[in-house]
Amino acid sequence: MLKMKKNVLRITAVLGLTTVLLNSCGPKDNTPLVYFPDMYFPVAYDPLMKAQDAYSDHENEIPAFVRNNGATGLTPVEGSVPQNKDGIFEEALLPKTPDQYNAGYDASKTVTTSPLNPANAAKDLERGKNLFEKTCSACHGVGGDGQGPIVQSGAFSGVPNYADREITVGSVHYVITNGRNAMGSYAGQLNAGDRWRVAMYVMNAFKKGAAAPAAATATATATTATAAPATAAAKPETTTETKK
Numbered sequence: 001m002l003k004m005k006k007n008v009l010r011i012t013a014v015l016g017l018t019t020v021l022l023n024s025c026g027p028k029d030n031t032p033l034v035y036f037p038d039m040y041f042p043v044a045y046d047p048l049m050k051a052q053d054a055y056s057d058h059e060n061e062i063p064a065f066v067r068n069n070g071a072t073g074l075t076p077v078e079g080s081v082p083q084n085k086d087g088i089f090e091e092a093l094l095p096k097t098p099d100q101y102n103a104g105y106d107a108s109k110t111v112t113t114s115p116l117n118p119a120n121a122a123k124d125l126e127r128g129k130n131l132f133e134k135t136c137s138a139c140h141g142v143g144g145d146g147q148g149p150i151v152q153s154g155a156f157s158g159v160p161n162y163a164d165r166e167i168t169v170g171s172v173h174y175v176i177t178n179g180r181n182a183m184g185s186y187a188g189q190l191n192a193g194d195r196w197r198v199a200m201y202v203m204n205a206f207k208k209g210a211a212a213p214a215a216a217t218a219t220a221t222a223t224t225a226t227a228a229p230a231t232a233a234a235k236p237e238t239t240t241e242t243k244k
Helices: 002-024 063-067 099-107 118-140 168-178 191-208 214-243
Strands: none
Touching: 002 191, 118 191, 168 191
């Protein structure tokens, strides 16, 4: 009799445990009790959706979300992601139509100096070189000859050699910002100042210093102006000698 009772208890225990296990593995649509709701109802946030607990109807009370009208996509801390720290870019100047683009490109060819501070030219060129090799050389090549690894692999073609192009620091910057032909805009990869730094490096490295900073250009102009009178004065003397 005692043995029978023990067997009944064992059978009852096994059946009870089996019932619990089967229930835990069954449908979860109407679970009576949820210990870890995120395990049953995974939260996949849309950055623009209104913050709300996925397993209840009450509003999320996280203060930051409340201040942001319930949106879960919060803006970066001020200054943590500077987009135009050099203060040299205006969104309104971006071309909106093909005519505006072409007019802007033609105008950019007249820009021969960078708007960045000439005193920082050495650092700007160093950073421009680093960014060019990381961002641009895959197509343009580290030597600016249009023979980057992507081109050499045969996956892409038609990348020009900078040495063969009539470009200025302004036109290089314009193309980096707005794209041209098969090249898309790199404004999303390089901020406003860095686009000028890359353009400066391209001109300095592949067009023999044609991207001289404003200060250097002014110095060169002054030197040319000073040398001009001496050259003019030398011409009559040479002419006299010839006549003799």
